[in-house]
Amino acid sequence: MKTIYFVTNNHYKFQVAQEVLGKKRIEVIQQRLETPEIQSTDVREIASFSAKWASEKINRPVALTDVGYYIEALNGFPGPFIKYINQWLTSEDLLKLMEGKENRAVVVRACLAYCEPRKEPMSFLCETTGTIAQKAVKTNKEGSTSINEIFIPEGYHKVETEIPREEMVKFWAKVEDYWEKLADYIFSLATS
Template identity: 45%
Template sequence: MEKTLVYVTGNSVKFDVALKTFENTEIVLLQKKIETPEIQSKSVQEVAMYSARWASRQLDKPVIVTDAGFYIEALNGFPGPFIKFVNEWFSAEDFINLMKDKDNRNINIQDCLAYCHPNEEPIVFTGIYHGKLADKPSMQQGSSIDRIFIPEGFEAPISDIPEEQMISYWSQGEIMSKFKDYILKHK
């Protein structure tokens, strides 16, 4: 098993989460920013698997790729795995307006990590983060969803929480923990 892993992401926070997860292990993580094709699917697992398969073949190395979907219960799971695009189209205020007359403000983030060697099928790890939608958007910088998603255990949206706290929160999530256990047993 490889001791060096390539994490295909342009998101520095995601990479910092992975670094924190693998602290004090022999695993070395390298970040590689490449645009992977993102298929249209209602399944974050299918999106992550496709991207991991593609990236591992392009780089001819084992890679990890993550994808997430934001499922707002009162909106029948909208926007789901399409959050990347919806974040480009909707402001935080647009999300708040969609929820104007809704009592259920629960949001579930379905998180997925796909680990893939070239010419092999990806191995998938999934997890869920729970939270709620804020009554009003944060005034801080951040994506639309970062300005309105309050993770379980917090009183403020992601964009109001110090980055170090969020890195610690995300690094304790299911997918990184499951993947760490897997990779350390198979190295």
Template identity: 45%
Template sequence: MDNTLIYVTGNSVKFDVARKTFANTEINVMQMKMDTPEIQSKSVQEVAMYSARWASKEINKPVIVTDCGFYIEALNGFPGPFIKYANEWFSADDFVNLVKDKNDRTIIIQDCLAYCHPELDPMVFTGTYRGRLANVASYNPGTSIEKVFIPEGFDVPISDIPEEAMISYWSNGEIMSKFKKYILENIRGL
């Protein structure tokens, strides 16, 4: 029985999170960098499910795909699932300026993992992370949102937090915990 999960992502931190989550289990997580079609939807679940279904059929193996949205409360949830594009359009300082006169600086990350076997419909695992938007953008490397998003329990933006601390933070999140429990209970279904 092959207990290999293919994680379709080009993001090494996401892959390290999955590897850490399944360390010391009988699941082997492999990374595959593959461009998947990304549908336009207000739902991160729909985006992840579509990509997972497409990838699993393309390589004829079970895959996981993740997607997330960053919802800035003071901006009615903008940019939501369109964070990839907002990171291209806005600088970190633009994000800070968008909320400079707002009292509520809450950001909610809606995280989604879609698991798909090529012969089955995708399954979705979701979770949330809370945090706030920084008053001043970081100058360290990272995406625009990584330079301004301060996760709950931290005092600095993601781009200022050591990678190992962020891998630990993400790997203890809801979706990886839920997915790990599911997979380990259903390992014969891989």
């Protein structure tokens, strides 16, 4: 069984990785590690840089994700800076930015980067869409953030915080097909 270290402090993201890779007989170990993030609007560039840094730091094969929420009416803001937006702004603050905006479409771009020590990273990109709600729905759910209090995923009529955790794990596992691609890539390395 192959083992990879998933660099994340987010247990929810870790559950998604386990959901997919566990079925592929790849063990995923959560590695809590703060990585440097380069200033870029490209999630692929950010994830690849951080994965290479982390693989060298812990001397193990690592996977790492970066996500950006690109709100069309705000010219792509906040993009990959969502981590900071979630720290600094409330969902109400974000909704104030949307006042008077008819277009509430948002594109979510996520990148998974995989890197083994002393090698170049491989990255996989996925994308989904959704809309920004008219009002926030706050819950006491673990891991609730400003953006998921107002983000309505494609195919849903509720914000992410209103949807049961297990259902959202399955949703993101399906959307984030990069975990499947990573499994295929890892197995291709083993046979080459």
